[in-house]
Amino acid sequence: MAYVNDTASQFPVQVHETPDGGIVLSKLDDVINWARSNSLWPLTFATSCCGIEMMAVASAKYDFSRFGFEVARASPRQADVIIIAGTIVNKMAPVLKRLYDQMPDPKYVIAMGACAISGGPFFYNTYSVVKGADHIIPVDVYVAGCPPRPEALLHALISLQQKIKSGLTREQIKTGKD
Amino acid sequence: MQNDELQANVSQLLTTATFEEGGDWLTVNVGADELLPLASQLRDDQALTFNYLFCLTCIDWKTHLTMVYHLTSTQYRHSLVLKVKLDRDRPAVESLAFVWRTAEFHEREVYELFGVDFIHHPDLRLLILPDGWEGKNPLRKDFEDPINMIRL
Numbered sequence: 001m002a003y004v005n006d007t008a009s010q011f012p013v014q015v016h017e018t019p020d021g022g023i024v025l026s027k028l029d030d031v032i033n034w035a036r037s038n039s040l041w042p043l044t045f046a047t048s049c050c051g052i053e054m055m056a057v058a059s060a061k062y063d064f065s066r067f068g069f070e071v072a073r074a075s076p077r078q079a080d081v082i083i084i085a086g087t088i089v090n091k092m093a094p095v096l097k098r099l100y101d102q103m104p105d106p107k108y109v110i111a112m113g114a115c116a117i118s119g120g121p122f123f124y125n126t127y128s129v130v131k132g133a134d135h136i137i138p139v140d141v142y143v144a145g146c147p148p149r150p151e152a153l154l155h156a157l158i159s160l161q162q163k164i165k166s167g168l169t170r171e172q173i174k175t176g177k178d
Numbered sequence: 179m180q181n182d183e184l185q186a187n188v189s190q191l192l193t194t195a196t197f198e199e200g201g202d203w204l205t206v207n208v209g210a211d212e213l214l215p216l217a218s219q220l221r222d223d224q225a226l227t228f229n230y231l232f233c234l235t236c237i238d239w240k241t242h243l244t245m246v247y248h249l250t251s252t253q254y255r256h257s258l259v260l261k262v263k264l265d266r267d268r269p270a271v272e273s274l275a276f277v278w279r280t281a282e283f284h285e286r287e288v289y290e291l292f293g294v295d296f297i298h299h300p301d302l303r304l305l306i307l308p309d310g311w312e313g314k315n316p317l318r319k320d321f322e323d324p325i326n327m328i329r330l
Contacts, residue, residue, distance in 0.1 A: 090326065091308065124330040127316040127323045 010034075012165070029167060036080075036106065037164035038068040040157075043079035045099065047086030050113040053147040054085045062150040067157055076102040081160065083153075084139075087115040087122060088130040100137040108164070110156050111139045114146040121146065138170065179225070179256045187226060188258070191219045198261075203248070205259040213245075213262050214272035220249060220258070221277055227251045228258060231274065234284035236292045238319045243269050243292060264294065273299035291317040 012030035016023040046054055057064050064070065073079040076099045088096055100107070111133050114120030119131035133139060140163060143156040163173070179187070181204040185197050188206055195216070198205035208216055220228040233248035247260040262271055273296035275282040285296045286305040293315035296302055304311060315321060 124328050127321065127326050131328070 033165050033167050037161040040069055040080045041071040041073050041078060042069055043076055043082045044072045044074050045082055047092060050085035050147040053150060054083055057150045057153045062154060064154060064157060069157055079103055081108040083110045083112050084116040084133045085112045088133050089128045090130060093130050093136050097136050108160055109137055109139045110141045110160060112143045112153060113148055117142050179254055184256060184258060192216050203257045203259045205261060207261050210262050210264060210271045217274050217277045227253045231278035231280055234281055236288045236294060240319050242266050245271055270295040270297055272297050275300055291315060
């Protein structure tokens with residue numbers, strides 16, 4: 001009993017006390033979202049220096065396996081989240097779109113670093129860089145930085161988990177409705 | 179071989195060459211028509227043996243273009259920079275692909291990005307840019323692309 005109560009903030013349950021113990025009440029949607037958010041397999045996708053920082057987050061010092069991100073997949077068909085770690089150039093754009101389309105639903109996108117958010121240092125005077133990955137695929141979480149610190153990416157991963165746990169769509173979050 | 183010895187050797191091969199010092203490497207300015215014979219000599223000369231072209235690039239100075247060739251010798255460990263000034267409107271220079279084979283790809287890259295015509299190049303076509311970019315030369319300073327480019 002005590003165990004369930006301690007983790008009540010994480011695990012979406014209500015404990016209905018009875019004289020001989022208690023009954024756990026929950027909604028299946030909430031349990032599914034909770035389970036989903038704690039096992040997000042990222043796609044091995046890094047187009048430039050942010051990828052090095054992403055590898056640092058996977059390494060022992062920062063270790064995103066603490067939050068359930070450790071199973072990096074080389075195939076989009078087995079991945080839940082794509083971390084766009086780097087510059088997307090015009091030639092890469094159709095590849096990114098195709099990878100996203102090949103991922104099974106539900107799928108999530110993190111735009112890591114200035115390039116993935118807006119084109120970053122390549123915003124001006126370039127013929128080849130896409131000015132933000134959200135021109136190609138929808139993005140759930142943006143992480144600022146060039147490149148972001150590992151802590152920032154961890155924060156983004158945890159933010160994505162909270163977003164999934166809330167069970168809201170992008171549109172619902174944008175308009176502030178439940 | 180030190181830079182002053184290199185300079186003495188190169189000025190024997192080509193009397194019209196001018197030199198720039200101050201950097202780590204000796205820089206040799208040559209005319210476009212003198213480049214190919216000098217390059218062959220630099221490679222084949224026993225004392226020099228510049229057998230490796232490790233960088234080939236181009237600079238757009240708005241008034242003219244400069245081809246830059248970085249050479250080194252894997253045997254003697256000395257390096258040299260060749261520079262050739264080109265006319266910006268009709269840039270053309272002899273290809274070095276038959277002196278150093280690696281120049282073939284590098285010259286294709288300079289061809290697509292700067293529009294330099296490499297005479298006698300074995301296969302002069304776009305390297306990385308997709309079809310439709312012929313003649314556009316995106317690394318020229320005055321290149322404009324109103325769809326994809328945001329000007330500062």
